[in-house]
Amino acid sequence: MILGIVPAGSANGMAKELMIPAKLQDALQIIENGRQTGMDTILLNEEHLCLHLSDVGINAQLIKNFEDGDTRGKMGYLKVAWKTIVRRQVLEVTIKDGKKSFCHKAIMVVIANAGKYGTGAVINPEGEIDDGLFEIVVVKRLTLWGFLKIMLSLGFDNKNIEIHQTRSVNILARHRAHFQVDGEYIGKVNKITAVIQPGNIQIMLPEIDR
Ligand SMILES: [Mg+2]
Structure with missing residues (x-):
């Protein structure tokens, strides 16, 4: 089975990441004439498949708050986002990746x-x-300026971020926290296991310009 992507969501994060055009005709063109390649997936808690980005903490809380409310328009979106950041929960997490174990206070942990x-x-x-x-x-940490930078698509403040590269990980949170997988809200968890599945799916991507 080969996965082809037709962007039809609201943000289309995965499609943007993979350079798949938003226009239907162009996306179909790639499914027909693109290049086939293997792509990794991450298996989460032995049940959820992650292709893009999953996280525990403030972003998942934000997704839940959008789902709960009847948010409309840019102002509505900003209002919910603002409320979420003001009431943000600080997570206390232990991250074990086989050899090492780290403890952190964090506002979110992303499995990317x-x-x-x-x-x-x-x-x-x-x-x-x-x-x-x-x-x-x-x-x-997420400062007010850091938050605005994210909203303006300027990225994250590097000094407030730590990145660990791995093949598998266990994340334990002291208190249950909101969890989302590829934009889908899952619920509250205090334990996440993640394991890479190298080349697990075949996908159609645009030809690389050389
Ligand atoms: Mg990778």
């Missing part, structure tokens, strides 16, 4: 197969979808 969110904000500059590795991105 790819590099950027649908808004364009780059969370994981090292992300490659076919290198047999994924990244744990710990966002330790």
Whole structure:
């Protein structure tokens, strides 16, 4: 089975990441004439498949708040985002990647197969979808300016971020926290296991311009 992508979501993060055009005709063209390649996936808690970005903490909380409310328009979006950041929860997490164990206070921990969110904000500059590795991105703090930068798609403040590259990881949170997988809200968890599945799916991508 080969996966082809037709962008039809609201942010289309994965499609943007993979340079798949938003126009239907062009996207279909890639499914027909693009290049087939293997792509890694991440298996989360032995049940969820992650192709793009999953996280525990403030971003998942934001997704839940959007789902709960009847948010409309840019102002509505900003209002919910603002409320979410003002009431943000600080996570206390232990991250074990086989050899090492780290403890962190964080506002979110991202399990990243790819590099950027649908808004364009780059969370994981090292992300490659076919290198047999994924990244744990710990966002330790989020300042007001940092928040505005994300909203303006300028990316994340590097000094507040720590990135660990790995093949598998266990994340334990002291308190249950909101969790999302590829933009889909899952619920509250205090334990996440993640394992890379190298080249797990075949996907159609645009030809590379050389
Ligand atoms: Mg990778």
